[in-house]
Amino acid sequence: MQPFEQFEEEVDVLEEVVGVDQCDLIVFNDEVNTFEFVIETLIDVCGHSAEQAEQCTLLIHFKGKCAVKKGTFEELAPMRNDICRRGIAAEVQ
Numbered sequence: 001m002q003p004f005e006q007f008e009e010e011v012d013v014l015e016e017v018v019g020v021d022q023c024d025l026i027v028f029n030d031e032v033n034t035f036e037f038v039i040e041t042l043i044d045v046c047g048h049s050a051e052q053a054e055q056c057t058l059l060i061h062f063k064g065k066c067a068v069k070k071g072t073f074e075e076l077a078p079m080r081n082d083i084c085r086r087g088i089a090a091e092v093q
Helices: 035-046 050-063 073-085
Strands: 023-028 065-071 090-092
Touching: 023 035, 023 050, 023 073, 035 050, 035 065, 035 073, 050 065, 065 073, 073 090
Parallel strands: none
Antiparallel strands: 023 065, 023 090
């Protein structure tokens, strides 16, 4: 056997993810709600850390919207509803 003999190895390659429908929970900017209220909402509803909620809130303010959470529609719809009940515009896409 030579010291640098090459070995061939059979490897399965994942070509497609099936059955995982990932959606985004999008929160939109408005001129009504305060930074503090949006940050508090993201912490309460989405389980964000204070730092994560603050970063998302800055993106919402400066970009007009931000995808604050990824998940299935079934996971995100109740969060969207809770955010909207608090007077903040949000949707699942």
